[in-house]
Amino acid sequence: MWTWFHRLASPPSFYRFADRLAPWLLLLALLLLAAGSYAGLFIAPADYLQGDVFRVIYVHVPAAALSLFIYVLMSVAAAIALIWRMKLAECAIAAAAPIGASFTALALVTGMLWGKPAWGAYWVWDARLTAELVLLFLYLGVIGLNQAYADARTAARACAWLALVGVVNVPIVHYSVQWWNSLHQGSTILSLQGVMNPKISPDMLWPLLLTLSGFFLFFFAVWLRRLQNEVLLRERRARWVQELIPS
C-alpha cells in the first residue's frame, strides 16, 4: 500500500495512473450530472413556497460545497508541498486553484439568481455571502501569485503559504450561518443530524445527492487532467515526457 503511494508520487507513474482513471471519472460524472439534472428539473416536486425557483439548489449546493472542499484540499497539498517538498503536491495547488475559483463564482452567481426572487435582492452583505466572496479573492490571489513568478517551484511554494494562511476562512464560511444571524439558511444535509433525520423531503434530496456526487467526480476528473498538464509542463525536459510527446 505504502509503496504504491510512493510510486504514485513520482510524476511519470502518476501521469499514467491519471490517464487511466480520468476518463472513467468523467464518464461517471457526466452520467450522474445528467441523471441528477433531469431528476432535479422534472421529477422533484416544486417547492410549496418557492415554486420552481428552489431547483437552483441542484447546482448551488454542490458548487458551494466544492468551493470549500477544494480549498481544504489545496491547503492539505500546500502543507505537503512545504513539509516534504513533493513536486506533485506543488502541481496540485496550481491545478486546483482555477477550478476552485470557478466553483466559488458559480456558487455566488447561482446564489444571487436565487436571492433575487427569494430574498428580493441579488446581494446582501451577510456573513455567509461575504465570507464566500473572500474565498473567491483567496483563490484569485493564489492564481495571480502562481503566475507572478518565473520559476514554477518558487511560485508553487509562495502559493502554498498563501493557501495555508487562507484556510482560516474555510471554517468561517462553513459556520457563518450558525455564528451570526445570517439571512442564509443553515446547513441542511452536511451534518450528522441532517443525515439521521433529514430536514429535506426525500424526493427533493435524492436528485441533490446525484448532482452532488456528479459535481465531485467532475471536479476530480478535471483536476486529474489539469494535474497531468501541469506535470507535463514542469517535466518537459525529462526523458519520459519527450518519449511520450515526440516534439
Added chain:
Amino acid sequence: MKSLLSAMWAVFARELRLALRRPAEAAQPLVFYCVLALLFPLGLAAQDAALREVAPAIVWVCALLAALLGIERLFRGDVDDGTLELWLLAATPLALLVAAKLAAQWLLIALPLLIAAPIIALALNLDAGAARVLLASLLLGTPVLIFSGGFAAALTVGAPRAGLLIPILVLPLMCPALIFGAGAVRAAQTGLSVQGPLYFLAALLLIAVTLLPIATAGALRNAVD
C-alpha cells in the same frame, strides 16, 4: 535568550533609524491618511447627517489604505542589499526578526495614524465615546493590518511585477479587522456593547502577531532561496 532579544532590538532600531533618515518618506502614510479622510466630507453635502454614520467606515478604510501605501517596498530593500540573506544565515529565527521589523513598521506607520485619529474623528462629527472606541479598535486592529501587509509583501518580494497583486492578497486577511473595527465604533454610536467586536479584534491581533511572522518568514525564505 539575551542574544535573541539583542538581535531583535538591532533589527527594530535599524528600521527606525532608516526611516528617520528620510523623514519625508516616513510621514507619507500619515499625510495620505489625513488627506484621504478629509476628502470624504467634501464629497458629501455639508453638514450631512450621513457623515456621522459612515465615519467609522471612513476612518477604518483610510487606515487600511495608509497601511497598504508603501507595503510593496517593505522587504524589497532588504532583498536588494543582502540584508535578508544575512538574516537567513543568522542564528536568530527569521520569524522573530520579521516580527521585530514589523513591530517597528507599526510604530512608524500606525502610531501616527492613532495620534491623528481623534482629530479625524472630530472632523467627521464622531462623539467622544465613539472616538474612544475608535482609538481602542485602531490600537488592536492596526497591527493586524501591518502584519498581514507584511505577509503579502513577503509573498511578492521575489516577483518584481506582482505589486498589483498585493491588494488581492491582503484583502481577505484585512477584511475581518475592518469588519470588527468599524463594527465596534458603530456599536458604540448606537449604544450597543462594544466588547464583542473588540474581543474579536484582540483575538485577530494575537493570531496575526504570533502566527503571521512564521508564514512571512517562510515566504521570504522561499523568495530568496
